[in-house]
Amino acid sequence: MIKRSNRATIPSYWYFDEKVFQKELKYIFNNSWHLIGPESLIPNVGDTYPIEICNQPIIISRVRENMINAFYNVCQHRGTILLNKKKCYKHFQCRYHGWIYDLNGDLLKARGFESSEMRNDDFKLKSIKVKIWNKLIFINFADDTTYFERVFDGIDKRIGNVDFSNYHYFERVSYPIKCNWKVYLDNYLEGFHIPLVHKKLSKVLDYRSYETELYDDFSLQWCSIKDEENPYLNTSISKPIAYYFTVFPNILLNIAPGRLQTNIVEPKSSKTCTVHFDYFFSTIDKEIIKEDMNFSDTIQREDIEICEAVQKGIESNGYNVGQISEKNEAGLHHFQSILKHYLN
Numbered sequence: 001m002i003k004r005s006n007r008a009t010i011p012s013y014w015y016f017d018e019k020v021f022q023k024e025l026k027y028i029f030n031n032s033w034h035l036i037g038p039e040s041l042i043p044n045v046g047d048t049y050p051i052e053i054c055n056q057p058i059i060i061s062r063v064r065e066n067m068i069n070a071f072y073n074v075c076q077h078r079g080t081i082l083l084n085k086k087k088c089y090k091h092f093q094c095r096y097h098g099w100i101y102d103l104n105g106d107l108l109k110a111r112g113f114e115s116s117e118m119r120n121d122d123f124k125l126k127s128i129k130v131k132i133w134n135k136l137i138f139i140n141f142a143d144d145t146t147y148f149e150r151v152f153d154g155i156d157k158r159i160g161n162v163d164f165s166n167y168h169y170f171e172r173v174s175y176p177i178k179c180n181w182k183v184y185l186d187n188y189l190e191g192f193h194i195p196l197v198h199k200k201l202s203k204v205l206d207y208r209s210y211e212t213e214l215y216d217d218f219s220l221q222w223c224s225i226k227d228e229e230n231p232y233l234n235t236s237i238s239k240p241i242a243y244y245f246t247v248f249p250n251i252l253l254n255i256a257p258g259r260l261q262t263n264i265v266e267p268k269s270s271k272t273c274t275v276h277f278d279y280f281f282s283t284i285d286k287e288i289i290k291e292d293m294n295f296s297d298t299i300q301r302e303d304i305e306i307c308e309a310v311q312k313g314i315e316s317n318g319y320n321v322g323q324i325s326e327k328n329e330a331g332l333h334h335f336q337s338i339l340k341h342y343l344n
């Protein structure tokens with residue numbers, strides 16, 4: 001008898017069904033940590049940055065040199081969006097009826113209301129949890145902090161407290177993609193496709209050394225970089241390694257000598273996502289930076305092409321459920337197991 005392992009993929013409709021997508025927003029993205037970007041987005045005290053994360057309007061602001069706050073960007077009077085652009089404030093005023101809030105989210109003045117009518121303390125902006133790791137800003141709509149510590153302590157432990165403190169933020173490149181966010185994650189989570197889809201990358205990575213490690217809430221893929229083909233910074237490291245971390249659900253950390261590249265896979269709809277690449281380098285040499293970014297762009301375009309083809313195939317009547325390789329797709333299996341846990 002042929003022994004079959006239970007390694008079925010999640011069913012195809014999970015990649016395009018609107019109800020599944022809404023369930024993911026509610027049960028996964030509303031409860032998980034989101035990477036916003038580098039602290040340098042708000043370098044000065046008072047700098048305030050409005051942004052939307054999974055349809056939720058939020059404000060990030062630097063209250064003190066070492067303190068960053070996050071709030072829902074929603075006025076507590078009648079609920080309008082408070083701020084539209086990045087600016088430095090001492091306090092800010094709602095453009096609708098003029099309520100004024102400070103950087104702690106406290107309501108300073110409720111224009112048009114007597115103090116006997118209401119208590120300002122009852123109308124603070126709704127706050128959101130913030131954490132910083134290696135000068136990167138993360139937020140969580142739920143209350144959890146233990147998950148964050150477990151994951152990032154785990155990553156620090158695994159790569160020996162890599163110090164990114166002298167890395168500088170270069171820029172963000174965003175790619176809108178016509179595929180469900182999980183198609184992109186599935187693809188990222190295996191190196192199985194590298195020899196076929198990424199000819200140039202295949203020359204850089206020593207595919208025979210490719211390893212996947214699974215942890216409770218994150219996974220790591222790593223691979224040796226062939227010295228002679230290394231497009232990254234020439235450091236004194238004798239055996240350079242590329243690390244690819246996936247923090248559930250949608251944060252990717254790509255670490256190579258002299259550079260950190262973070263990816264945020266932002267779900268846009270049941271059939272689309274946008275992937276944001278933030279680049280950090282230890283060098284300021286424009287040539288090295290350009291080479292690295294061009295190289296990443298080539299790989300990304302190859303991934304986009306294949307992900308959009310996968311989405312089309314999955315949406316067709318020609319596919320229901322696939323099979324995950326134990327040896328080559330362990331990261332993908334790990335990701336889908338966590339996903340199922342959240343959704344069931």
Ligand code: FES
Pocket residue numbers: 075076077078079080094095096097098099
């Ligand atoms: S909605 Fe903001 S002051 Fe009225």
Ligand SMILES: [Fe+2]
Pocket residue numbers: 187188193194197198303
């Ligand atoms: Fe790829």
